[in-house]
Amino acid sequence: MTERPDAAVGNATLSARDIDAVLAACRLLVAISVRSLGAVEDRLNLVQLRILVVVSSRPGIGMGELATATGLHVSRVSRACDRMVAAGLVNRDEDPRDRRGVRLSPTATGRAVMKEISAARRRAIRPALQRMTDDQRAELIDALTIFAGHADEPADVDLWAAGWTTKSDETDTQRSEK
Numbered sequence: 001m002t003e004r005p006d007a008a009v010g011n012a013t014l015s016a017r018d019i020d021a022v023l024a025a026c027r028l029l030v031a032i033s034v035r036s037l038g039a040v041e042d043r044l045n046l047v048q049l050r051i052l053v054v055v056s057s058r059p060g061i062g063m064g065e066l067a068t069a070t071g072l073h074v075s076r077v078s079r080a081c082d083r084m085v086a087a088g089l090v091n092r093d094e095d096p097r098d099r100r101g102v103r104l105s106p107t108a109t110g111r112a113v114m115k116e117i118s119a120a121r122r123r124a125i126r127p128a129l130q131r132m133t134d135d136q137r138a139e140l141i142d143a144l145t146i147f148a149g150h151a152d153e154p155a156d157v158d159l160w161a162a163g164w165t166t167k168s169d170e171t172d173t174q175r176s177e178k
């Protein structure tokens with residue numbers, strides 16, 4: 001990662017228009033993310049989706065860790081996981097280190113649901129990128145990369161818990177789209 005310049009650099013030219021432009025892009029990306037959930041809303045609710053996202057990113061996670069990662073009470077997580085096990089979305093296995101505990105991992109069906117959401121997001125983003133010139137697209141990618149590199153990501157935020165995919169998912173989705 002590149003070295004971050006002093007936070008004061010560039011503040012003199014920062015305008016409300018700059019912030020508004022970034023917020024508009026954020027609204028669009030959030031809207032795309034929310035719409036992508038429609039692809040699976042008949043199979044799981046939002047709480048179950050949050051759980052599936054975290055379990056998919058951390059196979060073998062324990063119930064207490066999952067409750068912390070999702071910001072939900074452990075009893076609510078436990079009830080939701082019961083329904084998700086019955087629906088074939090997650091596996092619940094005995095914790096080999098603590099027989100009282102369980103470890104959760106996604107099933108093939110659960111992984112397929114996550115890929116379906118990622119594919120829906122990719123399909124929604126693709127048309128806007130295709131309407132851009134090669135130069136515009138390159139500038140956007142450079143700007144987003146720089147922006148992400150300069151942003152202070154909260155240490156307690158798990159991007160998976162927020163529903164964002166990783167490069168490994170992108171590679172899997174690209175393979176499945178071919």
